[in-house]
Amino acid sequence: MNNNITTIIKKEFARFFGDKRMVFTTVIMPGLLIYIIYSFVVGGIRDTFESDKDYRPKVYVQQMPQLLQPMFEALEMDITDATTTDIESIKPLIENKDIELLVAFPTDFDSAMANYDISDSTLAAPNVLIYSNVTNMESGKAETVVRSILSSYEETICNKFNINALTDETANEEFNLATDEDFMGQILSAMLPFMLIIFLYSGCMAVAPESIAGEKERGTIATLLVTPMNRSHLAFGKIISLSFIALISGLSSFLGVILSLPKFMGSAMEGMPTNIYTTSDYLLILGIILSTVLVLISVISIISAYAKTVKEASTLVLPLMLIIMIVGIPSTIGGGNAQTAISWYFIPIYNSIQAMTGVFSFSYSLINVATTIAINIVYAAAFSYVLAKMFNSEKIMFAK
Amino acid sequence: METILVAEGLKKTFSLSRKQQKLEKTNSKTKVAVDNLSFSAYKGEIFGLLGPNGAGKTTTLRMIASLIRPDQGDVVVDGFSVVKDPQKVRERIGFLTSELKLEDFFTPNYLFDFFSELYGIDPTTRNERKQKLFSRFGIEKFAEVKVANLSTGMKQKVSLAISLVHDPDIIIFDEPTNGLDVLTAKTVTDYLLELRNMGKSIILSTHIFSLVEKVCDRVGVVIDGRMAACDTLEQIRNGKSLEDRFFDIYSEMKGGNDE
Ligand SMILES: Nc1ncnc2c1ncn2[C@@H]1O[C@H](COP(=O)(O)OP(=O)(O)OP(=O)(O)O)[C@@H](O)[C@H]1O
Ligand SMILES: [Mg+2]
Numbered sequence: 001m002n003n004n005i006t007t008i009i010k011k012e013f014a015r016f017f018g019d020k021r022m023v024f025t026t027v028i029m030p031g032l033l034i035y036i037i038y039s040f041v042v043g044g045i046r047d048t049f050e051s052d053k054d055y056r057p058k059v060y061v062q063q064m065p066q067l068l069q070p071m072f073e074a075l076e077m078d079i080t081d082a083t084t085t086d087i088e089s090i091k092p093l094i095e096n097k098d099i100e101l102l103v104a105f106p107t108d109f110d111s112a113m114a115n116y117d118i119s120d121s122t123l124a125a126p127n128v129l130i131y132s133n134v135t136n137m138e139s140g141k142a143e144t145v146v147r148s149i150l151s152s153y154e155e156t157i158c159n160k161f162n163i164n165a166l167t168d169e170t171a172n173e174e175f176n177l178a179t180d181e182d183f184m185g186q187i188l189s190a191m192l193p194f195m196l197i198i199f200l201y202s203g204c205m206a207v208a209p210e211s212i213a214g215e216k217e218r219g220t221i222a223t224l225l226v227t228p229m230n231r232s233h234l235a236f237g238k239i240i241s242l243s244f245i246a247l248i249s250g251l252s253s254f255l256g257v258i259l260s261l262p263k264f265m266g267s268a269m270e271g272m273p274t275n276i277y278t279t280s281d282y283l284l285i286l287g288i289i290l291s292t293v294l295v296l297i298s299v300i301s302i303i304s305a306y307a308k309t310v311k312e313a314s315t316l317v318l319p320l321m322l323i324i325m326i327v328g329i330p331s332t333i334g335g336g337n338a339q340t341a342i343s344w345y346f347i348p349i350y351n352s353i354q355a356m357t358g359v360f361s362f363s364y365s366l367i368n369v370a371t372t373i374a375i376n377i378v379y380a381a382a383f384s385y386v387l388a389k390m391f392n393s394e395k396i397m398f399a400k
Numbered sequence: 401m402e403t404i405l406v407a408e409g410l411k412k413t414f415s416l417s418r419k420q421q422k423l424e425k426t427n428s429k430t431k432v433a434v435d436n437l438s439f440s441a442y443k444g445e446i447f448g449l450l451g452p453n454g455a456g457k458t459t460t461l462r463m464i465a466s467l468i469r470p471d472q473g474d475v476v477v478d479g480f481s482v483v484k485d486p487q488k489v490r491e492r493i494g495f496l497t498s499e500l501k502l503e504d505f506f507t508p509n510y511l512f513d514f515f516s517e518l519y520g521i522d523p524t525t526r527n528e529r530k531q532k533l534f535s536r537f538g539i540e541k542f543a544e545v546k547v548a549n550l551s552t553g554m555k556q557k558v559s560l561a562i563s564l565v566h567d568p569d570i571i572i573f574d575e576p577t578n579g580l581d582v583l584t585a586k587t588v589t590d591y592l593l594e595l596r597n598m599g600k601s602i603i604l605s606t607h608i609f610s611l612v613e614k615v616c617d618r619v620g621v622v623i624d625g626r627m628a629a630c631d632t633l634e635q636i637r638n639g640k641s642l643e644d645r646f647f648d649i650y651s652e653m654k655g656g657n658d659e
Contacts, residue, residue, distance in 0.1 A: 007517040015505055219501035226465060226500060226563075227518045228490040394468040 008237025034256030203249030291376030298383030
């Protein structure tokens, strides 16, 4: 690499890594904060909503049909026979969350059911009453369980056909054909690319305006422009070093998310494989991320070079954040399915999100990913050229 | 005498922002900062651009240093045109002005090495030069102190040392003693004479008559962006004090050119 580029890179690194406060606020803090917020605050909130596994809901039953009795008794519930108690006096118990549920069968439920004929419209079907309390989570859960028992009972008595019935032949058959990898991939592909871009963007925001608009504001870049150094070397040196710093800052945040993911997702993640990607998947992701950071840094650098102060630069880059949001959010809602047409991969930022979505969901085409990386590098090179031109422009560098 | 620098018909017009228009109390959208200015400087001499505030001295020096481009005219520095060959010019000059700042975060020692690298100076030469310059200006004790914590005078001395990392033959100083106490100012003016004795050519700008009288071989008096007079110090003074002569030239110029 050109000597001057290396000199600039070395200086930028010395500036950044020599400043403990800066390293802390841009690299360590974001990841740490995200980890703490996600795993303790969000995780904590979720825990309070998630019920105690050992809790046995209290269920009152009136006139329990004999055929159903064993089914109810098999449940992890405290079943109380309340046939002789008045319904009106049980309701307050549910309201006050003293008990979870009341299931009231009509008298002669078994015979009424047997006599019921679906084609005879003069007969009413026997009606089971279930009282619950939506503000009580345990009550809601108990209701769901009871309802499913009743409807499967209803299915068995008027059996016309079965769905996925367990017979000797099918006992070992897995009917949900999605693998654990697929499920995990779907979660990650929907969420992670967008989050990654946002984190990388904040990483870039933390370093580029300070290094370019800041140097301009403080008059230190003029000192560099007096030297015979080629302006494009200055541009390259800045973009390469800032990209690296932004990358580790963005990856710190990302690490914070990954590490807090198990806590954040709670039991949904239990038993999920964590190591579902191959080395080449990771390499592709790394390539996409690297090329994306180059694009982001070079764009923010151009805006920063145009601005007169760091403050102005930070204001001017806000619309860019908005654009990234607009480009990124549809991909998240899209539910983890990447675009297949190659033309989408010519749009910077959008291409990165799509390419990452593809890799994360195991449905990428190598050509699209390669196009993304190549296109990003072309954009970054073009933007570097513009930046070099700006460094050469007295109107921009010495504006008063 | 060998000319080392020729400025020929330099012109620079700035467009004024609304804020600047108010500041300059004018309705005109442009300001002619330098207007058809020409002069030559000779090898081994100290050439002074003398003029009041806003005369266009800094603008002229920035054009010579190739930081900004002249709208018209050219400067040939040691055979290279600032318009066609700015990089070659930059290699040959040392430029010092108060608008060129050093990064607060770094130490004089680090910055000296950094700029040496940008000029492609090998480490042995660099260390020799650094040792000489740092001891000449008393920077040694502060070599590892961050620029942010240096006094104004020490900052100025460090800037001076760093503008000389590549041992240029042509040195351009904008107001070299501005904002310095008498002791520091003397260190700087003494050093200017030392540089001349080493055979360097120096172009400086100032509005301080005593500085010109003390160090300059030749003077150009700049008023309203134009060269009002340009000659040896002796010729310009013409037996009077420089200050008296300046007022003569000034009223002559203003009287003859009133719009
Ligand atoms: N970038 C700029 N934009 C607009 N006007 C400018 C710019 N630079 C200089 N000027 C104007 O050009 C004129 C000459 O400025 P210059 O700085 O060259 O004067 P100077 O002789 O160095 O004055 P001083 O002694 O105050 O330093 C001034 O009126 C100044 O306001
Ligand atoms: Mg000036």
